[in-house]
Amino acid sequence: MERVQLGEFEETVLLITAILHEEAYGVNVMDEIASQLGRKVNISAVHTALDRLEKKGFLSSYVGGAQAKRGGRRKRFFKVTNLGIQAIEINRQVRNNLYAQIPAVSLKLGQ
Amino acid sequence: MKDVKTKPPKWPLKLLSWFCKPYYKETVEGDLIEIYERQVAAHVKYVKLRFLWNVIRFFRIRYIKNLEDIRPKTSYGMFKNYFKVSLRSMRKNSTYTLLNILGLSIGIASCLLLISHISHQLSFDKYVQDGHRIYRLVNDRGSTNYSPFTPTPAVQQMLLEFPEIESGTRIYGLYDVVLKMDNQFIKQNDILSADSTFFDIFPTKFLNGKVEYALNSPNSIVLTQSVADQLFEDQNPMGKTVVYDEDAYQVTAVVADQPKNSTIPYRAIFSFPHDKWLTDGNWSGNNVYSYLKLKAGADPERLREKFLEFTEKHLSEELIAFMSEYDSWSDFLAAGNHRSFEIVPLMDIHLNHQRLTLNNPGNRNNTLTFSIIAAFILLIACINYINMSTAKSSLRLKEVGLRKVLGSVRKHLVQQFLLESVLITLVSVLLGVILAILVLPYFNIMTDADYGWRNIINLNMLGWVVAFVIVVGLVAGSYPALYLSSFKPIDSLRKEAVKGRSSRLRTVLVIFQFTVSVFLITATFIVFHQVQHVSSRDLGMNADQIFVVRNDDRLGNNYQAFVNDLMSSVHIEQLGALSHYPSGRIYDWSYLTMGENAVTLNPDNIFADSSALQTLGLQLVAGSFFQGMATDSTAVVVNESFARKAGWTEPVGQLLNRGRSTRFRVIGVVKDFILRNGQYNTREVIFRYASSNPEYFARYIHIRTSSDFVEALSVIETAWNKYVPGYPFEGFFLDESFDRLYAEERRFGHVFTSFSGLAIIIASIGLFSLAAFSLERRTKEIAIRKVLGATARRIMYHLVFGFLKLILVGAILAFPAIYYLGNEWLNGFDYRIVIDAPMIVLPILLLGAISISIIGLKTYKAAMDNPVNALKAE
Numbered sequence: 001m002e003r004v005q006l007g008e009f010e011e012t013v014l015l016i017t018a019i020l021h022e023e024a025y026g027v028n029v030m031d032e033i034a035s036q037l038g039r040k041v042n043i044s045a046v047h048t049a050l051d052r053l054e055k056k057g058f059l060s061s062y063v064g065g066a067q068a069k070r071g072g073r074r075k076r077f078f079k080v081t082n083l084g085i086q087a088i089e090i091n092r093q094v095r096n097n098l099y100a101q102i103p104a105v106s107l108k109l110g111q
Numbered sequence: 112m113k114d115v116k117t118k119p120p121k122w123p124l125k126l127l128s129w130f131c132k133p134y135y136k137e138t139v140e141g142d143l144i145e146i147y148e149r150q151v152a153a154h155v156k157y158v159k160l161r162f163l164w165n166v167i168r169f170f171r172i173r174y175i176k177n178l179e180d181i182r183p184k185t186s187y188g189m190f191k192n193y194f195k196v197s198l199r200s201m202r203k204n205s206t207y208t209l210l211n212i213l214g215l216s217i218g219i220a221s222c223l224l225l226i227s228h229i230s231h232q233l234s235f236d237k238y239v240q241d242g243h244r245i246y247r248l249v250n251d252r253g254s255t256n257y258s259p260f261t262p263t264p265a266v267q268q269m270l271l272e273f274p275e276i277e278s279g280t281r282i283y284g285l286y287d288v289v290l291k292m293d294n295q296f297i298k299q300n301d302i303l304s305a306d307s308t309f310f311d312i313f314p315t316k317f318l319n320g321k322v323e324y325a326l327n328s329p330n331s332i333v334l335t336q337s338v339a340d341q342l343f344e345d346q347n348p349m350g351k352t353v354v355y356d357e358d359a360y361q362v363t364a365v366v367a368d369q370p371k372n373s374t375i376p377y378r379a380i381f382s383f384p385h386d387k388w389l390t391d392g393n394w395s396g397n398n399v400y401s402y403l404k405l406k407a408g409a410d411p412e413r414l415r416e417k418f419l420e421f422t423e424k425h426l427s428e429e430l431i432a433f434m435s436e437y438d439s440w441s442d443f444l445a446a447g448n449h450r451s452f453e454i455v456p457l458m459d460i461h462l463n464h465q466r467l468t469l470n471n472p473g474n475r476n477n478t479l480t481f482s483i484i485a486a487f488i489l490l491i492a493c494i495n496y497i498n499m500s501t502a503k504s505s506l507r508l509k510e511v512g513l514r515k516v517l518g519s520v521r522k523h524l525v526q527q528f529l530l531e532s533v534l535i536t537l538v539s540v541l542l543g544v545i546l547a548i549l550v551l552p553y554f555n556i557m558t559d560a561d562y563g564w565r566n567i568i569n570l571n572m573l574g575w576v577v578a579f580v581i582v583v584g585l586v587a588g589s590y591p592a593l594y595l596s597s598f599k600p601i602d603s604l605r606k607e608a609v610k611g612r613s614s615r616l617r618t619v620l621v622i623f624q625f626t627v628s629v630f631l632i633t634a635t636f637i638v639f640h641q642v643q644h645v646s647s648r649d650l651g652m653n654a655d656q657i658f659v660v661r662n663d664d665r666l667g668n669n670y671q672a673f674v675n676d677l678m679s680s681v682h683i684e685q686l687g688a689l690s691h692y693p694s695g696r697i698y699d700w701s702y703l704t705m706g707e708n709a710v711t712l713n714p715d716n717i718f719a720d721s722s723a724l725q726t727l728g729l730q731l732v733a734g735s736f737f738q739g740m741a742t743d744s745t746a747v748v749v750n751e752s753f754a755r756k757a758g759w760t761e762p763v764g765q766l767l768n769r770g771r772s773t774r775f776r777v778i779g780v781v782k783d784f785i786l787r788n789g790q791y792n793t794r795e796v797i798f799r800y801a802s803s804n805p806e807y808f809a810r811y812i813h814i815r816t817s818s819d820f821v822e823a824l825s826v827i828e829t830a831w832n833k834y835v836p837g838y839p840f841e842g843f844f845l846d847e848s849f850d851r852l853y854a855e856e857r858r859f860g861h862v863f864t865s866f867s868g869l870a871i872i873i874a875s876i877g878l879f880s881l882a883a884f885s886l887e888r889r890t891k892e893i894a895i896r897k898v899l900g901a902t903a904r905r906i907m908y909h910l911v912f913g914f915l916k917l918i919l920v921g922a923i924l925a926f927p928a929i930y931y932l933g934n935e936w937l938n939g940f941d942y943r944i945v946i947d948a949p950m951i952v953l954p955i956l957l958l959g960a961i962s963i964s965i966i967g968l969k970t971y972k973a974a975m976d977n978p979v980n981a982l983k984a985e
Contacts, residue, residue, distance in 0.1 A: 026142035043142055044168035051135075051173060063138065069148065071119065073141030 004087040005056070011091060012037070013049040014058055018080045018088060025064075025075040026050065050078055058084035119147045120159050123166040131174050139169060189523065190530065196510070197531040204503060210880040211499055212539050214873045218492030219543030219579055221869050224554050225485040226575055227566040228862075232478045234372045235461035235470075240314055241404065244277070246411065246454035247467055248401035251418070252713075253449035258699060259467050260397035265452070266306075268425060273417060275409035280308040281399040285377060285469050289662075289839060291354035292342060296839050299338060303377035303469075312404045313375065319349050320364030331382040332360040338379050339365045355381075374460050374468040395429040400469075403454060411454060418452040426450065448711065476939065477859050484863070487627055488870045489579075493587040494620045495877030496532065500591035501617055502884050511595050512603035524596035532588025536580050544568065544576065557861045559854065590616070618917065621881070625921025625958070628874045631867035632954035633929045637946060641937060642860035644944045646853045651784030652693065653728030656820055657845040659692050660812040660827065662838075669834040676830040677814065682823035685815040687726035688801060690718035692811045693786050694848045702775070702797065704757050705766040714753050714795035715786055723798070724748075724781070726813050734763035734779030736798075743800040748779040753795040775799075787852065793941060813845070820844075871958075875965060882914070882966045886973045894978035903974040910970045914962055922955045 006014065016032045017024040024032075030046045033039055053059040064075045080088070127143075128136055147162045155161070201208040236242055248265060249257035266279035284303035289296050307327035317325075318336060325333050332353060339348045339362075352359045360381065369376050405411060427440035430450065437443040443450070455464055465472035511524060548564050555561055566572075666673050677683045691697040700716035703709050721743075723729075724736040732751065737743045747767065754762040754777075767775040783793045816823035831840040886893075896906055930946060937943040 026138065027145050042168050043146060043165055044171065044174075047135075047139060047142070047169070048171060048173060069145065070141040071144040073137050073144060075141055076138035 004090050006058075006087060006091065007049075009041075009045070010049050010053055013046065014053055014080065014084060014088060017050070017053075017059060017078050018084070022077065022079060024078045029078075053084070054078070057081060058087050119144050119162055123159075123163045127166050127169065130176060131169060132176050132180050135174055139174070190526075193527040193530050194534070196527070197534055200507065200510075200531075201535075204506070207499055207503065207880050207884065208535070210876055211496055212535060212542065214495045214876040215492045215536065215539035215583070216542035216546055217869060217876075218488045218873050219540050219583075220546035220550070221488045221866055222485045222579070223543060223547040223567055223572065223575070224550070225481050225488075225866065227562055227572065228554075228558055228560070229478055229481055229485070230571060231372060231560070231562070231566065232462065232473045235468075235473065236372070236374055236457050238370060238372070239457065241407075242457050244405045244407065244409075245312055245457040246403050246405065247457060247460060247464075248279075248403055249453050249455055249467070250397060251449065251451040251453040257453065257455065257464060257467060258397070258713075259400055260698075261399060261401045261452075262394045262396065262426070263398050264394065264425075266401045266403065269403065269421070272421065273414060275405050275411075275414045277404045277406045277409075278308055278311045279401065279403045280306045280312050281383070281401050282306070282309065282375070283383070283399050285375075288355050290342070294837070296837060297342065298839060298841075299379060301376060301378040302381065303375065303379070304381045304383050306383055309380065312402050315369070316367040318365045318367060319347075322364075325364040326380065326382040328363075329382060330358060330360045331363040333364045333366060333380040333382075334362055335366055335368045335378050337368050372461075374457070374470050376470050393429060394426045395432075402457070411456075414454065422451045446709075471855075474855070474859070476936070480859075481862065481866075484631075484866045484870065487631065488866065488873060489583065491624055491627060491870055491874050491877065493583055494624050495873065495880070496535070496583075496587035497590050498617050498620055498877060498881050499884070500528075500532070500588075501594055502881060504591060504595050507595060508598060508603040511598055512600045515598075515600040516604070521596045525592045528592035528595055529585060529588045532591070533580060533584030536584040536587070540576055540579055557858065557865060559858055617881075621878070622917050622921050622924070624874050624877065625918050626924045628871050628958055629918075629922045629925040629955060630929050631870050632958055633925065633951060634933065635864050635867045636950055636954055637929075637933045637937070637944070638860050638863050640944050640950065641940065642853070642856050645856060645940065645942060646850070648785065648942055650693075650849065651729070651782055654693070654845040654849055656816045656818065657726070658814045658816055658820065658824065658827065659842050659845055659848070660814065660831070661841040661843075662810070663688065663812045664810055665835045665838055673830055673834050674812075676833070677827060680823070680826045682817045682819055682826050683814055684817055685722065685726045687723035687813050688720045689723050689727075689811050689813060690801060691715075692813065692845065692848070693727070693784070694845065694852050695811075697786060700769070700797070702767045702769055704759075705768060705774075708758075710757055712753065712756055712795055714749070714797040717796065717798050718801035719798045720801045723813065726815050727784075729784055730782040732780050732782050734777070736779050736781075737800045745773065745775055746778040746800060747775045748781060748798040749777055750781050750796040751783045752793050753797060754780055756795055785849075871961075875961060878914075878962060879965050879969070883969050886910070886969050890973060890976075890981040893973050894976075894981035897974075897978040898982075903971075906974040907967065907970050910974075911963055911966055914966050915959060918955070918959055918962055922958075926951065 012033065013029060016029050016036065019036075020028060020032060026043055026046055029050065030041060030043055033041055033046070050059065050061075054061055058081060059078045060081050061076050061078050064077050066072055066074050124140065127140060131139060143162065143165055146165065147158060150158045150161060239245060248261050248269075249259070250261055251257070263281070266281050270276055270279050282303055282305040284305075285301045287298065287300045288302050289298050291297075305326060307325070309326060310322050314322075319339075320333075325331065334342070334348060342348065342353065343351060348362045348365055351362050353362070354360070363382075369378075405414070423440055427443070431437055431440060431443060437446065455467060460467045461470070462473045462475040462478060465474070514524060514527075544567060547567050551562060551564065551567065663670065663673075674686060677686060697715040697717060699713040702712050702714065704712070719737070721737040721739040724731065734748070736748055737746060749757075749762060757765070759765050762777050762780050765777045767777065769775070781796075781798075784796075786794055786796065814823070814827060827842070828840050893906055893910075896909075897903075901909075929951070933946050937946070
């Protein structure tokens with residue numbers, strides 16, 4: 001099976017971007033991570049992860065229209081590419097595959 | 112009101128726009144402001160600080176501007192592209208690139224080694240403080256082959272009379288001593304005797320003791336660190352005594368070891384005994400080496416002008432008294448004699464005055480030769496590069512055309528190709544440095560030196576390396592750069608490349624390479640032959656199996672008993688005592704012929720006993736040798752050169768004098784024999800009789816042993832230990848001592864041969880890649896020739912002949928240079944070979960053979976190949 005080079009945080013950001021679908025940009029992704037995972041991250045970390053994912057080809061970006069808020073600055077929206085979708089799929093399968101192989105005994109807690 | 116509050120602070124944003132890449136700036140700003148606004152609305156504390164913190168968090172490599180962003184209007188981006196394209200084209204022609212880099216790095220490694228050798232040679236005495244003001248005082252007898260010794264009082268008197276002189280010192284040495292410590296004898300070499308002013312002129316680092324007290328009392332000794340460590344190990348040597356010749360000397364100071372590049376590489380200094388002769392002394396004896404330090408700004412020429420007058424004032428009287436032929440100083444001068452003083456700059460001694468240095472003498476010509484070889488090697492490597500890149504240019508033409516179409520101007524293309532060649536040079540230089548360090552041990556064996564990696568990697572060398580990268584990179588790169596960038600885009604984009612101009616230059620350069628190669632091979636032949644010739648020279652005596660015992664003055668009254676002991680052994684054939692040994696240092700004494708037109712001669716003066724002639728195997732051509740009779744004390748034996756210089760047709764019976772009283776009668780003439788290295792003219796030699804006083808005049812017992820010299824040695828040693836118990840027995844074989852005389856020539860021969868060999872190898876690499884490449888381009892031509900009926904042999908002949916023509920042209924060009932320079936070099940030898948036809952023709956044949964085998968190897972494959980393969984490949 002193919003291997004996908006993704007860090008743990010990168011994978012999180014990739015999944016969040018996919019969830020936000022067409023609406024994902026820096027602050028948005030940061031908020032979503034906070035609300036979904038209860039994890040507070042700095043905006044710069046989110047940007048870095050997004051840009052890195054774009055470089056790897058899992059995301060693509062485009063700049064949106066100007067707004068009155070944000071001091072008139074535009075947003076950079078991110079979208080998951082086909083490669084990104086594949087990566088998500090592969091990662092998921094790998095995990096499911098591994099999970100399926102765990103003997104039932106091991107999963108019983110506290111015995 | 113609210114609006115003002117939600118406006119984020121300005122200066123963090125300024126900070127952001129200062130460092131952040133423009134591409135990311137706007138969206139990052141937007142996100143930061145959005146967060147800020149939200150936090151302001153939620154009344155979070157310290158919003159401004161948080162805002163700043165968030166900005167700072169973006170200070171990551173990814174977001175920081177690089178060169179391109181800071182100066183978007185420079186061609187930095189273009190350089191990046193050039194770099195990339197260069198690497199690609201190198202990878203595409205990896206074989207040629209490798210050969211190119213290999214050639215260049217071998218060339219640079221050789222250059223680095225030679226430069227480190229040359230700069231060591233040039234560095235002698237350069238470290239001496241105010242060295243340019245220090246001069247060696249020598250006697251001027253009208254020749255520039257100055258003898259090292261000067262009259263004892265000269266320095267003192269000059270200091271009194273000449274205001275130009277700041278200080279002066281006298282030294283004597285270097286000699287070997289046997290020191291006695293706790294009844295143990297320890298041999299020490301390179302010992303100096305010096306005046307107390309020695310350290311004024313040659314300051315050094317004092318590790319123990321003070322300059323003021325180091326040499327100014329009799330029986331003092333100053334040790335260098337290594338000698339002190341050897342003699343006293345962990346103890347403090349200060350104030351301890353060492354015994355030399357029954358006298359006790361006190362250690363007054365310990366100084367740092369002297370650097371290798373010194374012409375006075377002493378290991379210990381004795382203070383000069385404060386004897387009367389050394390402070391007053393006479394003017395006619397030459398006993399010490401003198402150094403003068405001039406005052407800053409003093410003109411040495413002004414000082415030189417005063418020397419003749421000075422000589423007349425102080426020296427003339429004693430000189431005339433010594434020579435009965437002249438009544439007055441003006442008579443002496445009128446007869447064409449010259450006598451004055453001369454000062455030789457300290458910096459000139461190592462390379463220019465072999466007799467004046469106390470270290471191994473350098474040789475200006477050899478050093479120059481090495482520099483020339485280094486330059487040749489570099490030149491050949493550069494030519495390889497130029498040839499290969501112009502040859503390959505047709506492959507790059509499309510690239511050039513396309514760049515031009517897309518707007519490159521010529522300047523950019525030149526930049527591109529120069530960058531490429533500087534890049535290749537840089538890689539080669541790095542490899543070259545590594546290579547040089549790897550072969551350094553072998554180079555050390557060859558030059559008999561001990562260079563370390565510090566001789567290769569140091570600031571001085573860094574300068575050279577940078578110079579190499581720039582000069583080689585630009586020189587080798589400039590032609591291809593100018594040539595390639597000159598094409599019109601339409602020409603370069605068309606299918607067939609423009610030909611002609613470049614190949615003509617390539618031919619010229621190849622011819623030049625052949626010229627240099629022929630020159631170097633022939634020169635190697637000549638050097639090799641000459642070195643062989645000189646070291647196998649007939650010495651005019653039989654030096655085999657002669658063992659020389661040093662320090663026979665130690666025997667004292669036991670001398671005769673010692674001799675008797677030896678002669679009773681079957682392993683000792685003959686034995687003779689001499690004051691000096693051939694191949695060693697021999698002092699010249701002045702003698703005058705008698706009668707009209709008296710001639711002054713300065714022959715090497717040797718005292719010998721009656722059996723010296725037979726022991727050394729010298730050949731008597733007239734008269735007789737000393738017979739051990741009473742009349743022998745005024746008898747002398749001269750060699751043929753002496754008789755010739757004196758202008759005698761009938762030497763036996765002629766008279767000589769060294770002053771008014773004594774007359775010496777010539778009783779015999781011996782055939783010329785070799786006393787020194789063959790590079791010098793055969794010297795005049797005079798033998799005086801070492802009469803009843805062998806312990807004074809004869810210091811070396813020459814012993815001819817039987818073929819079983821191991822047995823003989825043990826006999827000699829046993830006898831020595833019997834009569835001089837405890838004192839080390841020292842000696843050497845005469846033929847080995849002669850061998851050492853030629854060490855310098857042999858060293859030169861080795862270095863020369865190896866490096867010209869390297870130059871030829873580099874040239875061969877270039878030739879190989881050029882031949883390979885041009886054949887690759889001509890595979891179709893060869894195939895068509897074959898199809899049309901040419902035989903493989905015919906094709907090979909056709910291809911090889913092209914190169915042979917070039918070799919011949921190169922040989923013809925090299926011939927005059929090699930003939931002229933070869934003879935010039937050989938003229939420095941008294942005993943030399945003649946450059947004859949085989950010596951010129953053989954190298955050419957050799958080079959022809961090398962080239963044919965290189966080209967033939969490549970051609971054979973091309974010629975034997977099935978033409979279909981070449982023609983179908985499209």
